[in-house]
Amino acid sequence: NAGVTQTPKFQVLKTGQSMTLQCAQDMNHEYMSWYRQDPGMGLRLIHYSVGAGITDQGEVPNGYNVSRSTTEDFPLRLLSAAPSQTSVYFCASTKRGGYNEQFFGPGTRLTVL
Amino acid sequence: TQLLEQSPQFLSIQEGENLTVYCNSSSVFSSLQWYRQEPGEGPVLLVTVVTGGEVKKLKRLTFQFGDARKDSSLHITAAQPGDTGLYLCAGEEGSGTYKYIFGTGTRLKVLA
Numbered sequence: 095n096a097g098v099t100q101t102p103k104f105q106v107l108k109t110g111q112s113m114t115l116q117c118a119q120d121m122n123h124e125y126m127s128w129y130r131q132d133p134g135m136g137l138r139l140i141h142y143s144v145g146a147g148i149t150d151q152g153e154v155p156n157g158y159n160v161s162r163s164t165t166e167d168f169p170l171r172l173l174s175a176a177p178s179q180t181s182v183y184f185c186a187s188t189k190r191g192g193y194n195e196q197f198f199g200p201g202t203r204l205t206v207l
Numbered sequence: 208t209q210l211l212e213q214s215p216q217f218l219s220i221q222e223g224e225n226l227t228v229y230c231n232s233s234s235v236f237s238s239l240q241w242y243r244q245e246p247g248e249g250p251v252l253l254v255t256v257v258t259g260g261e262v263k264k265l266k267r268l269t270f271q272f273g274d275a276r277k278d279s280s281l282h283i284t285a286a287q288p289g290d291t292g293l294y295l296c297a298g299e300e301g302s303g304t305y306k307y308i309f310g311t312g313t314r315l316k317v318l319a
Binding site: 136137138139142144193194199 | 247295297306308312
């Protein structure tokens, strides 16, 4: 199993550009989440999904869109990139039940100029 | 939104020393998790505590959940250079929501 994969690993955008960060998991987990990590801020929840077709907002959803058409994929879309969105983005998946262990991907480092 | 504050923010100690990291909130959490993150990687779960007063041990690491489920601590005995990393606590808002709030993190460096 590959676990949770994220692409790209690095990305540089100009202000106003749009892009999609990809996240996929092959563990058949019901739950998936997107976080951003900024220095001194820990991880902040952007959006999450409890199953295909169901998404909800986290702490910092503005400027981001998500969709969950399949169990495996949970892409994060930046509609119009801003310098404040410069961050490291992590995707995580969790199997329902048990202790809700979150399995994280390796992250995408995004810089918006 | 519930907040989780961790202290200290940074910690640099010598190999063999003991240390404690704290995770505090004014809100109640149904469960609390501790993760360790190494540079360039995603966080990896160390433990989940779910019952007030619960204590869990993982080799040299001891985790405690406060009686009121508002705080937690991580104690490391005889720290080793391999313990170096960013330690994060995370609490679940409500129960069964799958909405996790992360603490600000404690960056630990253990010197050989």
